[in-house]
Amino acid sequence: MDIHILQCGSIRVSATVPFGNRIDLRNTARQLMTADKKRVTLPVFTYLIEHPRGLILVDTGWCRDISPDGVYDPKAVADVLPPHLAALFHPTLPAGMAIHEQLAGMGIQPEDLDYVLLTHLDVDHMSGLRHVNKAKHVVLPEYEYYWSCRTVYKTRQPQNLWIQYPMERPFYRGSSLGPNHWVIDLFGDESVQMVNVPGHTEGQAAIVIRNGDRFVLLAADAAFSLRNWREMITPGFGFSRDMQLKSLRWIAEMADDPACVAVLCSHDPEIAPGTIAI
Ligand SMILES: [Zn+2]
Known part of the structure; x- marks a missing residue:
């Protein structure tokens, strides 16, 4: 199985977003x-997985409309995002980096995708x-959907x-896997599992891709x-530090499991686009 790491733009955020070590409204206001x-x-x-059961895209990155000319464009951002999210992210999406543009470069049309996992x-x-x-x-855990329609989300x-x-x-x-023991096993064979990792949001899923005795954790x-x-x-940035800690411990x-090939985070500046084979 090949896992292609595709960069779909960037964000410019306060350094407290990745390493704030606390969550509160004052902190968010400062961000x-x-x-x-x-x-x-x-x-x-985002990640494109060439799985025996089909092409699986994990997440979709920024839309082109947010950065029509490929540069940071506050006016375009304001047309897509409400002011507080525009202020948080300062997004940019260079030409050719939107997900459909990258897929087209690989000869893949959106309808060729078997799954988009959010x-x-x-x-x-x-x-x-x-x-x-x-x-x-297009697959989203019900628990994420439920809360996204409600409350602060x-x-x-x-x-x-x-x-x-x-x-x-x-x-x-229920599963033995994950900090919350909650899993969606996409094909019922443990090759692609959406694992609930709460803290950032309540319903957020990490993805475990397994081939034999080796796995990659997104x-x-x-x-x-x-x-x-x-x-x-x-x-x-998140909603519960206790749950973030629980997810980080998992x-x-x-990461310490000898079967782990890589742990990939969605916003890790140390990771470069490329392909991992498992
Ligand atoms: Zn993010």
Whole structure:
């Protein structure tokens, strides 16, 4: 199985987003106000898996509309995102990097995709869905969907960007895997499992891709880099630090497993686009 790491743009955020080690409203307010020159640039990764059962895309990155000329364009961003999310992310999507543009470069049309798996509904993972919604299956854990329609997530994950696209919404089920022991086993053979890793959002899924006795863990936003789980520093953006810690402890265990080929985080600046074979 080949796992292609595709970068679909970047974000410029306060350094407290990946390594804040606390979550509170004051911290969030500061993240929104941090001047651009004091921010860090982080990649936004998606993954294309060539699985025997078909082509599987994990997350969708930024949509082209957010950066029509491939540069940071606050006016274009404001047309897509509400002001608080525009202020948080400062997104950029260079020419050729939108998910459908990269797939076209590989000779793949959106309708050729068998699955699009959404780890969660934050805009940097979901806004590109408009480019690939013709995939045969779009899958989102029901638990993420449930909370995204309610409470504070309504402001964090604007419905106008995703509610119109048909999705399959399986429930997590009990498993020995994961910090919460909740898993969606896509094919029932443990080769692709969506594993609930709460903390960043409640329903967020990491993806474990297994081939024989080897696996790759796509950690989504449960961690931003290995520093999070090696030093147990929690990201400063999320909803529960306790749950973030629980998820980080699980990632650390998985990373130490000799069968682990790689742990890939969605915004790790140490990771370069490329292909991992397992
Ligand atoms: Zn993210």
